[in-house]
Each structure stands twice: as C-alpha cells, then as structure tokens.
Amino acid sequence: MLPAMIGCAQQGSGPAPLGLSLNVSSTNIAVDLNSVPPDQSGTVDTNAGDADSTATASGGDGSYSFAWTVTETADDGANGSSCAILSEGTKTNARYNTATFRVTVGAQLAGVPPAPVNPPPNFGQATYRLRCTVTDGNGDTATADYTVNVVAQ
16 A cells, blocks of 8 residues: 655746846936026036946846836926936946936026026926846846936026
8 A cells, every 4th residue: 555645746836037126216316507607508417327226136047138228208398498318328237327417408598788588498307217127048028117307406
C-alpha cells in the first residue's frame, strides 16, 4: 500500500511581473523672471539636475533597459512669453537628471517713452511629463510618470 499524501505543491509560477517605481514623482522648478529687464525680451534657463528622478525596476527577467520621454502637457504663456524644452539630455539611464527648460519672456515695455505693452506678455507655469519606460529581456514593459512644473517666481 502506498502512503497517503495530503497537501499541495505549487507549480513553477515564474518571475514576478515587471514593475517600475520612481523615487520622486513631482518637482517644481522656480524661475526668476525678474532677471529680465522689463523693456527687453529675454530667456531664463533651468539647470541640469533641477529635475531629478531615479527609476527602480523589479520583477520581469531581471535584465532592464530604460528610456525616458519628455512631453509638454501645459504652458500658460501668452503674448510672447512661454516655456520650452531646452535639452532632453541623456534619456537611457535609470536616473534622469539632465533635462533643462527655457522660459522666454516678452518685453513688458516698448516705445519711446517706454509704455506698457498691451496685451502684456505673461507666463505663470508650464508642466512636463517625463515618462520612464523600462523593458526587460523578454520585451515586457512598464511605465511610470514624473511631473515637472516650471513656475514663474
């Protein structure tokens, strides 16, 4: 007679699903627009490192490659003032800290004698989505978003 076996055995469940998390999910970068004289147009640039987030992948097959994309989702600039991506920088590392942004400020005064421009140039905030996509060796992907707000001060 054979002994009775009671219980269950788990069959190979394989690796955990590919996942992705970010150590920072949102950043505000303040730009001083007062550095541009009111009778001139000018630009104010952010610095590499102002936006800084590191992605951590988990699960999947353990072999990971990273790709970051930068998309402007909002910009309230008007009448000659706005924000733009100055440089996307290196976008293939887990840590992304090389993007820079440029705010263009329109002249507030014009003419002789200088008078206020009507309608006046205006900039308050622009928002960017920095999306990290991780791909493992099997071709599986996961994404996570990092929001960067460039804010006038």
